Amino acid sequence: MVDGDPNLLRASKTLVTSDGYQVRTVVDGFDAPCSVAQEKPDLIVSDVMMPRMDGADLICALRGTPARTDIPVGILPAAAFPPGLHLHVFLTRLFSAAKLLEVLCEVQPP
Template identity: 40%
Template sequence: MTRVLLVDDEPEVLEAWSFGLEYVGYDVERARDGRQALAAIQRQSPDLLITDLMMPGMNGEDLCRALRDQPRWANIPVLLHTSAYVGANDGIGLWDAVLRKPARMEDFLATVAQLTRG
């Protein structure tokens, strides 16, 4: 089963996206910020990381930098799901795809499938 780590500080977002992912067969772990996400990744690497950009504590950009700095995690695909403006040249090499909030569930699931080749 494909394991997805979903990181967002908004409980409603975690709930909605987790439901959608689990409904179509993904194994989902949730984290509320970058620090919790890194702890989860240390326990078990996900097949995909989905993260918000703006979060308290460790934000999504810092999380992605920490991920890319570790050779064993550097190839985990990352979907940035954010309401923040992200320019075409922002985050080069940090994430593999960007979806703006609020994304349609169909677009979200299609992007996840593409990144996990599922």
């Protein structure tokens, strides 16, 4: 999970780990590609508006590396996201816990 809001990351991680998932969090889009290179995730859920590298640039950076093109990407925009991004999951910022877990289960069961 990648988000500039550490409070949202903490809450989301608690929710998801309590349902049996392993979660890595990154507070900055710029650091996310390095985290992905260390251990390939089953899914990336990212915010759009973040410091240093926004979600759209992060997705482009991940798609530019062949080993990362098959990782499903979900986005949590605070507002509308840039058009033309290929996303596997789209959640509004005010997503419910049940919706997040439903999306995770579709992509990768716990």
